[in-house]
Amino acid sequence: MDFLIAGLGNPGDTYLKTRHNAGFMVIDQVASRFPVAVWSSQFQSLTLKIRVHDRTVILMKPLTYMNRSGQAIRAVSDYFKIPADRLVVVTDDINLPVGSVRIRSSGSAGGHNGLSDIISHLGTDSFTRIRLGVGNQFEPGRQADYVLSPFPKHEWADVQTMIEKAADAIPFLVANGVTATMNFFNKK
Numbered sequence: 001m002d003f004l005i006a007g008l009g010n011p012g013d014t015y016l017k018t019r020h021n022a023g024f025m026v027i028d029q030v031a032s033r034f035p036v037a038v039w040s041s042q043f044q045s046l047t048l049k050i051r052v053h054d055r056t057v058i059l060m061k062p063l064t065y066m067n068r069s070g071q072a073i074r075a076v077s078d079y080f081k082i083p084a085d086r087l088v089v090v091t092d093d094i095n096l097p098v099g100s101v102r103i104r105s106s107g108s109a110g111g112h113n114g115l116s117d118i119i120s121h122l123g124t125d126s127f128t129r130i131r132l133g134v135g136n137q138f139e140p141g142r143q144a145d146y147v148l149s150p151f152p153k154h155e156w157a158d159v160q161t162m163i164e165k166a167a168d169a170i171p172f173l174v175a176n177g178v179t180a181t182m183n184f185f186n187k188k
Contacts, residue, residue: 004060004073005030007025008090008114022163027090041063043075045076053175069118070120070122074121085128088129090129093133096134100162105128
């Protein structure tokens with residue numbers, strides 16, 4: 001396998017359109033562009049193997065809930081022998097305004113429990129992140145309620161644009177690498 005693209009989120013209908021499931025939304029958008037592909041259930045995840053620019057890419061949605069994403073990502077990356085430098089994690093980020101997309105080649109968890117768990121299980125923070133802005137309009141101590149709440153209707157246009165942009169970044173990254181992708185997609 002050439003790349004593992006893991007969108008973070010929580011399984012189940014309760015979380016479908018919540019801020020914390022922005023990563024799942026992007027993976028679903030990419031998958032919708034490959035309508036004949038079939039999802040598999042393995043390693044506490046849903047996985048989908050696709051071809052992008054003559055490369056094999058596994059799309060993944062861990063079903064272990066956000067804060068335990070690392071064990072599922074580690075299992076899939078070990079099974080398919082995908083090194084951390086070919087892992088891309090798509091996740092929500094409260095430090096970015098709603099609708100923004102930022103791509104980084106590595107870095108700390110920045111207080112994100114899902115990223116912390118991935119770093120812990122992989123033993124490295126050297127993997128690419130596609131960070132999706134979900135805003136931070138919450139009262140002190142209410143962060144969990146905020147990220148587990150649905151996007152309000154007035155934000156949906158920005159959210160849909162963000163999902164499309166992130167879904168466009170994935171094949172670009174597969175074809176051109178992370179540096180070119182950051183240079184192209186991180187422009188204001």
